[in-house]
Amino acid sequence: IQPVSERFPALEEQEIIRAFFAPKAREVNLAGNFNGWRPEAMPLKNTGAGEWVVRLRLRSGQYEYRFVVDGRWSEDLGASQRVANPYGGFNSVLMVPLAIRTSIL
Numbered sequence: 001i002q003p004v005s006e007r008f009p010a011l012e013e014q015e016i017i018r019a020f021f022a023p024k025a026r027e028v029n030l031a032g033n034f035n036g037w038r039p040e041a042m043p044l045k046n047t048g049a050g051e052w053v054v055r056l057r058l059r060s061g062q063y064e065y066r067f068v069v070d071g072r073w074s075e076d077l078g079a080s081q082r083v084a085n086p087y088g089g090f091n092s093v094l095m096v097p098l099a100i101r102t103s104i105l
Contacts, residue, residue: 013057014096020067020076023050030054031073032065032094039068060098064091 020028028046029039034056044052044067064083067074075082079092 013059016056016058016094016096018044018054018056018065018076018094019078020044020052020069020074021050022052022069025052025069027070028052029068030056030065031068032063032091034058034063034065058094058096060096063094063096065094066091 018030022028025046028044030042030044031037031039035041042054042056044054046052064085065076066089067076073089075090076092079094081093081095082090083093085091
């Protein structure tokens with residue numbers, strides 16, 4: 001019997017990296033519909049040189065998110081898409097494609 005993730009690749013999680021440049025920030029977090037919009041659930045790590053990075057495990061689909069920099073909500077200016085949110089701002093959009101896998105016979 002084939003594993004479910006082989007029959008339905010959309011169910012397979014993929015590693016996604018999000019980065020934010022904020023050289024003067026003390027704390028950067030990521031909040032989105034993938035973590036209940038709870039910034040404390042996903043802190044970014046300062047790599048030095050002002051860049052903050054986080055690794056996510058997400059299934060294929062469309063996700064909305066925002067960075068929270070020292071308590072202030074901010075769009076991801078590097079995101080290719082954004083949508084209006086109910087607070088007069090914009091949420092960044094992350095599209096996670098279906099996992100592409102090759103098998104060697």
